[in-house]
Amino acid sequence: MSLKSQAGELLKYLVLSDPVVPYISIPAGVLASKLVYDLTDMISSVYFKSYSNLSRIQRVEWNNRAMSTVHAIFITAAALYMVFLSDLYSDQYFGPITFRNSTISTFGLGVSVGYFITDLVMILWFYPAIGGMEYVIHHLLSLLAVAYAMLTGEGQLYTYMVLISETTTPGINLRWYLDTAGMKKSKAYLINGIVIFFAWLVARILLFMYMFYHVYLHLNQVLQMHVFGQFLVFVVPSILWIMNLTWFSKIFRGLKKTLAKRQ
Template identity: 30%
Template sequence: MDAAAGPPAGVLLASFCVFQLLFHVLSPRLSAAVSPGFSGLSSEKKIEWNSRVASTCHSLVVGILGLYIFFFDEATIADPLWGNSSLVKVNVAIASGYLISDLLALLLYWKVIGDKYFVVHHCTALYAFSVILITGSLQYIGNFRLLAELSSPFVNQRWFLETLQYPKFSRANVVNGVLMTAAFFLVRIAAMPPMYGFMYSVVGTEAYARLGPLAQATWAASCLVLDVMNVMWMVKISRGCLKVLSLLRDQKASGCLQNGKLD
């Protein structure tokens, strides 16, 4: 229980409050000042806009901190199952506070931004994070899973561009679409083989046995649930990206033919 006491509990509460403040107060004011198109949006679009601003801020914070931990945190690198890191606990607590805040927003504005897959995603991640904070185990794994958030800013940016009615073939849309597909694949799909390979390699070891049935089942089940959704989203994103690139190629080919006729 010591792993959950102290700073992580305070960080979790602070994270929840900050993201509630960001969603309800800061995003509407800053967005209106930064983006002229925000003021002309419907109330429903503004709700989703504010939700995605909070999502982007959360992703950048936990993703960047997660990268630092992944490369430089000696305790969890040396012992991925039982390494104890205050930075990991802080990162997991920040993510947990955001997830609770976003779940509340989903429930309050269900008709606008409600999504059953997001509820499953958030609840699964929250349960897994609670096991990490309470038992103190699997901190490296929890932080590794948080690296998946590095794809979210591109996903949200795609929605912002569409909402502001940027042309589908504009440079901003095309570049962001390619980066979104690449980032999503790298941090969510390509990360699967090493994750499950490591899981298989430690089964039967003393460190794995120390986890106990609850942590073992949580590790396997939460990864499976989240990765099934990641694969579903990857398929959808890939189809959209390929469709845009194909249409863009056809458009360029058509333009070349027209130019040839003019010559």
């Protein structure tokens, strides 16, 4: 089959699982991100004296990190509910879990797509001031996988499993805020570093391993997905996991160095 034919087949396959929800949820994600950014700028200029002393790029990153923190809290709560509390993906129900979706699950992914679009545009606009190439790759892969799951309704369970990793984002952002505020030697900075270490280990290392095991147990259902969906389930989490391992080694070395200085 030619590349053109394959592209045409995929285009026909990408029929919206819910034709209305994406048109509401994606703009909602973009607008919510913009609202949080603007509110952070307004509130910070009034209540944080150090904010006015920051450079323009630092203020942009300050507001951008607030935006990512709010998204992380939202999508982590949504992902934990969908994966562990909702019965949507329960094995006791008939039918492949890889094709199960709902209006709520699709809406949550749409909001996340809106955020990733907004954040990626900001990263590229100010590149590389608020994020290097690793952030661009991470956001492109995340955007591709989340958008596909939202539009087709396929593989939403595994998409939400991966999105639980966003639980580490607030800690990473708090670390930047403390550093920017000149509190790198504070007890709060140390405690935050320890929390990041364990949160990263659980949410970005062990949870991914659990997801790989879950895929293995439901391999026959995964193989019923479109070939592009299979690619996203097998390849994208693997790449993100390798990136997480690389970042985890840096977190471990940084924490070890910090603890050594305090002895």
